[in-house]
Amino acid sequence: MTKYENLIPRFLKYVKTETRSNEDSTTIPSAPNEVTFLHELEQELNELGLSEVNYNQDNAYVTALLPSNLDKKVPTIGFLAHIDTADFNAVGVNPQFVENYDGKSVIQLDDKGEFVLDPAEFPSLKKYAGHTLITTDGSTLLGADDKSGVAEIMTMLSYLLANPEIKHGDLKVGFGPDEEIGTGADKFDVPGFHADFAYTVDGGPLGQLEYETFSAAAFKLHIQGKNVHPSGAKGIMVNAIQLGVDFQAAFPKDETPETTDGREGYYHVLSFNGTVEEVDLDYIIRDFDQTGLEARKQFVVDLVDRMNAAYKEPRLTLKMWDQYQNMIDVMKDHMDVVQLAERAMEALDIKPDEEPVRGGTDGSKISFMGLPTPNIFAGGENMHGRYEYVSTQVMEQAVDVLLKISELNVSEN
Structure with missing residues (x-):
């Protein structure tokens, strides 16, 4: 043969x-x-x-x-x-x-x-x-x-x-x-x-x-909003979509897959799904250095804490895990x-x-x-x-x- x-x-x-x-x-x-x-x-x-x-x-x-x-x-x-x-x-x-x-x-x-x-x-x-x-x-x-x-x-x-x-x-x-x-x-x-x-x-x-290889982590974020009729929404509505947009906007714009190469790490949003009432987002985090990965993970934790602090009750729920080293x-x-x-x-x-x-x-x-x-x-x-x-x-x-x-x-x- x-x-x-x-x-x-x-x-x-x-x-x-x-x-x-x-x-x-x-x-x-x-x-x-x-x-x-x-x-x-x-x-x-x-x-x-x-x-x-x-x-x-x-x-x-x-x-x-x-x-x-x-x-x-x-x-x-x-x-x-x-x-x-x-x-x-x-x-x-x-x-x-x-x-x-x-x-x-x-x-x-x-x-x-x-x-x-x-x-x-x-x-x-x-x-x-x-x-x-x-x-x-x-x-x-x-x-x-x-x-x-x-x-x-x-x-x-x-x-x-x-x-x-x-x-x-x-x-x-x-x-x-x-x-x-x-x-x-x-x-x-x-x-x-x-x-x-x-x-x-x-x-x-x-x-x-x-x-x-990269060291890798991933996380899922659930955002719980409050949906009421727009006519009387002032001071009551919590738009989960807007919170999701604000969350994504807080990440460094030059640290994404499409803006990095070589040994540069990134944050990458994989999916964004939901309504005014609730939204779910999926992300991966990548860095060649374990210390850098831990810093990126902490950035996410701090961002969630900061956004939750603006409300009487937490609106963002974070689940994060390591994938590989x-x-x-x-x-x-x-x-x-x-x-x-x-x-x-x-x-x-x-x-x-x-x-x-x-x-x-x-x-x-x-x-x-x-x-x-x-x-x-x-x-x-x-x-x-x-x-x-x-x-x-x-x-x-x-x-x-x-x-x-x-x-x-x-x-x-």
């Missing part, structure tokens, strides 16, 4: 299965479609001939082992990917192919031309001259985050199984739910996974190698894991891109659980929306990197 056989057919099959996670759910996984898809992956792993294939009822991870074919012991590597997609329409994903893209043309996504990929707006397109791109049809996201990672890991496994002369140590794989809502790795079983280190295959463009706090003591991925990429003439990721991965939590887990590229661009796309060539290069990591793990130990 060829090295990349079934890579793209797998990917297309995966993205056409709807697996959007649900932040409001209390179950694991958060959505029934995730369960269905995970069992499909379980079946595929069994059909490929993997060992120890298991669906964990407690954490919804599907795990499996490709046993070593060596006569010596080398470290066990884990490869992980998540199967859920972000909070954007994921029903009826209809991938489109752009063959031999020229790196400069505008790509029309939908029939009406309402949604386009324009290099003037998305300059990342310019680096894909000569590539075959897979895009959306403008009505959904694509799901390359992270079904490209799932397809790449599966393709690596199938290639090694079909070519037993290729030497490798024990390789563990895991596919999990709910990364997009920040809960997927909460119950990951590190001792039961039996790996010495791991990689999430959940990054973006070619060469991404991430071992520093910057994984550099763990990875700084395990840079050998990062360096192995660096050497694998460099051996394939891929330049590692080690900029801190303005986001987080399941590897953040898993690293703090005791399994060092940096993140490597899977190929997706413009993730979480209708402008998402991926290069088939970059997906193939991701498979190459996984295989090279395994190869170097053998030759260097």
